[in-house]
Amino acid sequence: MNGKSELYVSSRAIGLLALLIIILPIFANSNYVIRIAALVWIMGLAAVGLHILMGLAGQISLGHAGFFGIGAYASAVLPARYGVPVPLAIFAGIAASSLVAYLVGKPILRLKGHYLAIATLGFSLLVGLAITSEVSLTGGPDGMDVERLSLGGFVIEAPMIWYWISGILLIGGTAIAVVLRDSPTGRALRAILDSEIAAASMGVDVARRKLQAFVIASVYAAVAGSALALMNGFITPDVAGFMVSVEFVAMVVIGGTATPFGALIGAALLTTLPQLLASFSDYQDIVVGLIIMLSMIFLRQGIVPALGQLFRRKSR
Amino acid sequence: MSTVLEVRNLSITFGGVVAVDDVSFDAPRGEILSIIGPNGAGKTTLFNMVSGLYKPRTGTVLMDGENVSGLSPFKLARKGLSRTFQNLQVFPQQTVLDNVMVGRARWETTSLVQDLLHLPAVARQNQASRAHALSALERTGLASHAHTIAGGLSYGVLKRLEIARAIASEPRVLLLDEPAAGCNAVETEEIETMLRGLAGDVSIVLIEHDMKMVMRLSHQVLVLNQGRILARGKPDEIRSNPEVIAAYLGTHAKEVEDASN
Numbered sequence: 081m082n083g084k085s086e087l088y089v090s091s092r093a094i095g096l097l098a099l100l101i102i103i104l105p106i107f108a109n110s111n112y113v114i115r116i117a118a119l120v121w122i123m124g125l126a127a128v129g130l131h132i133l134m135g136l137a138g139q140i141s142l143g144h145a146g147f148f149g150i151g152a153y154a155s156a157v158l159p160a161r162y163g164v165p166v167p168l169a170i171f172a173g174i175a176a177s178s179l180v181a182y183l184v185g186k187p188i189l190r191l192k193g194h195y196l197a198i199a200t201l202g203f204s205l206l207v208g209l210a211i212t213s214e215v216s217l218t219g220g221p222d223g224m225d226v227e228r229l230s231l232g233g234f235v236i237e238a239p240m241i242w243y244w245i246s247g248i249l250l251i252g253g254t255a256i257a258v259v260l261r262d263s264p265t266g267r268a269l270r271a272i273l274d275s276e277i278a279a280a281s282m283g284v285d286v287a288r289r290k291l292q293a294f295v296i297a298s299v300y301a302a303v304a305g306s307a308l309a310l311m312n313g314f315i316t317p318d319v320a321g322f323m324v325s326v327e328f329v330a331m332v333v334i335g336g337t338a339t340p341f342g343a344l345i346g347a348a349l350l351t352t353l354p355q356l357l358a359s360f361s362d363y364q365d366i367v368v369g370l371i372i373m374l375s376m377i378f379l380r381q382g383i384v385p386a387l388g389q390l391f392r393r394k395s396r
Numbered sequence: 397m398s399t400v401l402e403v404r405n406l407s408i409t410f411g412g413v414v415a416v417d418d419v420s421f422d423a424p425r426g427e428i429l430s431i432i433g434p435n436g437a438g439k440t441t442l443f444n445m446v447s448g449l450y451k452p453r454t455g456t457v458l459m460d461g462e463n464v465s466g467l468s469p470f471k472l473a474r475k476g477l478s479r480t481f482q483n484l485q486v487f488p489q490q491t492v493l494d495n496v497m498v499g500r501a502r503w504e505t506t507s508l509v510q511d512l513l514h515l516p517a518v519a520r521q522n523q524a525s526r527a528h529a530l531s532a533l534e535r536t537g538l539a540s541h542a543h544t545i546a547g548g549l550s551y552g553v554l555k556r557l558e559i560a561r562a563i564a565s566e567p568r569v570l571l572l573d574e575p576a577a578g579c580n581a582v583e584t585e586e587i588e589t590m591l592r593g594l595a596g597d598v599s600i601v602l603i604e605h606d607m608k609m610v611m612r613l614s615h616q617v618l619v620l621n622q623g624r625i626l627a628r629g630k631p632d633e634i635r636s637n638p639e640v641i642a643a644y645l646g647t648h649a650k651e652v653e654d655a656s657n
Contacts, residue, residue: 256512263511263518264504264525271498274487281447281485282565283473283502292508 090258093341094251101247105240115239115311120351121246122307125253127331127343129300132257134329135337136266137293138273139189143200144301144328146207149320150177151302152309157217159227166229170306174299181298182291189290204325211317223316226309242311249307250344253300257340260296269293334375336382345383398460400425400599401477401569406445406455415441416452417623423569423599428591430602430610432634433620434644439603440482442620443571446601447479448472459568474502478567480558482574482603488547492538495546495557496529499564503528532564536590552583556590563594570600576609588613611635619644 104117130144154173158164164172188199211218218224229236236242260266268289271279280286309315318324331350336342353371357364379386401423408416416438423429431439444450446457448469456465464472478499487495506521533539536556541549546557555575562570575591576584588609594600604610610617610631617634619626621643627634634640 259514259518260512262522263514264501264506264521265508265511267494267498267525268501270490270494271487271501274489275485277449277469278481278485278487279498279501280468280470281473281479281481282498282561283470284498285470296512 087258087262090261090339090341094255094258097254097341097344098251101251105243111239114243116352116355118239118243118246118311119308120348121243121250122304122311123328123331123351124344124347125246125250125307126301126304127328127335127347128250128253128257128340129297129304130328130332131337131340131343132260132269132300133293133297134332135339135343136261136269136273137290139290139293140193140197140329141200141294141297142197142322142325142329143184143202143204143207144297145320145322145324146200146204147177147181147298147301148305148308148324148328149204149207149211149317150180150298151305152315152319153211153218153305154302155306155309156224156226156315160224161217166227166310167231170229170303170310173306174302177298177302177305178295181295185291185294189287189294201322201325204320204322208317208320208322211320218317221317223314226313226315228313229310236310237313239311242307246307246311249303253303254340254344265289265292330372334372334379334382336384336386338382339384342382342384349383398425399423400460401446401601402458402461403442403446404456404458406442406452406457408441408445408450408452415623416445416620419455419620419623419625421618421625421628423601424615425568425597425599426595427615428595428600428602428613429616429618430604430614431618431620432604432607432610432644433626436622437620438623439620440573441623443479443573443601443603447477447571473565476502476566476568477571478562478565478569479571480555480562480573480575482577484551484554484558486546486554486557486561488545490546491543492533492546492549492557492560493526493529493542496532496561496564497525499532499561500525500528502565528566529560529564532560535563535593536560537586552579552586555579555583556587559587559590567598570594570598572600572602572604574603574605576604576606584609 105114126144126148130141133139133141151173154176155166155169158169158172159166184203188196191199212221268279268284271284272286272289276286305319308319327350331346332343334349335344335346353368354364357367375383399422404420406416406419419442421429433439441450445452448467451466456463458464459475459477464475487498504521504525506518510517530542533542536559538556538560541553546554559575576587579587584606591600591613614631616628617631618628619634619640626643627637627640
């Protein structure tokens with residue numbers, strides 16, 4: 081139960097994740113499966129970012145898809161309309177996302193609970209609205225083609241390459257979330273989660289730490305959004321939509337807010353389920369909704385902590 | 397004997413009612429100053445003003461001569477003012493050790509980028525914070541609980557945990573709001589022994605209803621009644637002050653008798 085062994089367990093889990101990413105293509109090398117796996121890694125990366133805000137600092141955001149959309153559209157619009165090289169556009173998207181997070185977060189992170197949820201929701205609706213209405217830049221509701229990322233004349237298009245890129249990004253992002261937890265910043269964030277008054281009375285700058293978590297989460301979302309746009313080669317305003325924000329929150333909560341691996345499991349479930357249920361498309365939303373409800377009723381702490389308890393009980 | 401904390405003419409009103417009225421006191425280094433008085437006398441309100449949670453209507457607070465009035469709680473904490481709370485404010489989902497490590501926040505210097513990348517400075521910082529936290533747990537007799545999740549522990553242990561966290565911050569001023577409230581006789585005695593060993597470089601301000609403990613521990617006692625200072629002095633002077641007995645000690649007279657024996 082102590083801090084050291086928790087870090088130990090987490091680094092083992094990252095090792096397992098890396099192993100999974102490496103061996104999966106051996107067993108399933110159809111383009112379809114690889115593409116879905118890459119999608120899981122990308123959604124997982126965004127969800128791990130939201131875990132830092134929700135699971136460590138205890139602040140809810142219904143606007144995560146707003147930053148996802150900013151990253152995706154920066155990578156799409158800048159090269160297509162202004163001739164900006166794609167790699168530069170990715171960094172511009174990350175910078176824009178963190179700047180917006182800083183400016184938006186500063187006033188709204190004073191809010192708590194429901195109020196913060198609604199304020200972040202309002203933010204993401206604004207992003208969606210901007211993307212939909214700037215037709216000349218973004219193609220509006222119909223979406224737009226995204227120029228492919230190319231490095232040294234080599235165009236990165238094959239699903240397998242995106243599988244590896246997103247897999248590496250996911251491992252890196254998860255490792256950062258794991259080590260952040262056991263650092264002065266991580267302790268400050270977890271203190272805020274439990275008691276803001278006690279955190280402040282021990283010298284934690286609550287406002288600044290929350291803002292840091294919000295900006296970090298927005299960077300994760302922007303990176304993931306860029307990866308999604310460049311992998312798919314096409315993007316629609318849905319990526320910044322309300323439903324995507326809700327899905328991100330659901331991923332973090334279903335998997336268990338306490339650990340980044342919870343966010344990963346949540347992302348894997350909510351990304352693959354709709355694909356598995358594609359043949360029952362009429363009932364797809366019902367099944368997904370039911371699974372969310374059931375997991376909240378029976379596994380309130382989330383899937384990963386519940387499994388952890390099960391294993392601990394068995395090993396005794 | 398230098399004065400660490402100087403409180404000058406603090407007043408606050410809530411909706412027209414004067415909760416604390418023109419209260420001043422000095423807390424010297426290495427001494428324990430106790431604030432006593434009936435419920436509603438304004439003791440915790442006074443703490444909340446000194447620690448920055450409430451903005452006083454008038455008055456100033458000085459720490460080692462520096463005017464710190466109006467600073468937010470976290471800034472005061474970073475300057476070395478630590479407090480505990482009457483209604484516990486621990487981090488229930490974290491281990492006892494992690495709780496106390498938060499007390500080291502004001503000494504931790506790694507940047508966000510270092511923390512994100514887990515650079516070597518972070519590992520050193522963690523180790524130092526951990527060592528300080530463990531020694532605070534040692535001093536408060538909580539070492540055996542270090543790796544227990546705080547939420548499940550008994551009230552008396554959590555009271556001590558709050559004190560351990562405050563000690564870990566190596567404060568100049570320590571405000572303790574009823575550290576023995578709700579504790580049984582054994583726990584109260586443990587807390588008393590602990591506080592006696594603490595004083596050293598810190599100036600301790602103590603709110604407490606356990607008169608035996610107050611009379612045995614304090615160098616100075618301040619009696620508040622209806623927001624005003626009713627009396628101040630050494631424990632012996634307070635014990636025999638007729639006004640204090642009438643306003644407050646009357647109900648505690650027997651305890652005080654016991655304490656003086």
